[in-house]
Amino acid sequence: MKHLAIIALALTPLAGLAANLTIPAGKTYVVGVDQQELVLENLRIGDGAKITFSSAVAGWRVQARHAYIGKGVVIDGSASAGELGDSESAAPACTSGNAGGNGGDGGDGVEIRLQLGIEALGDMHLLSTAATEAMAVLVATAPM
Structure with a gap:
């Protein structure tokens, strides 16, 4: 009985819902700032859709x-990559190349939390990786 009460309590916020979200098959849906928290009655995401x-x-x-x-x-919440590092010009013949500059830090991925009563599930890929610092560019060319 305790488990039933906990489950019922967990679903209580969903009790009076009428909102629905449908993302058509093959379409890209961009989540804006005003949609960071959604409480829905029905969520429908078509085949090949991207969020x-x-x-x-x-x-x-x-x-x-x-x-x-x-x-x-x-669902792609991956972070954006950091700024590329500075490139240096090619070095003269028979000398070592010059090191480029460090790249900038990448961003954090989007924190994604889904609480879904799944009625049908094809397959879904969740991407929420943080970007790493962009690599520095090294130019070391010299004619032979």
């Missing part, structure tokens, strides 16, 4: 009572 995030979105939390996820769905 990306505006640069201002740090996290995305979705609660859906009923979720229908198609095949090949991608």
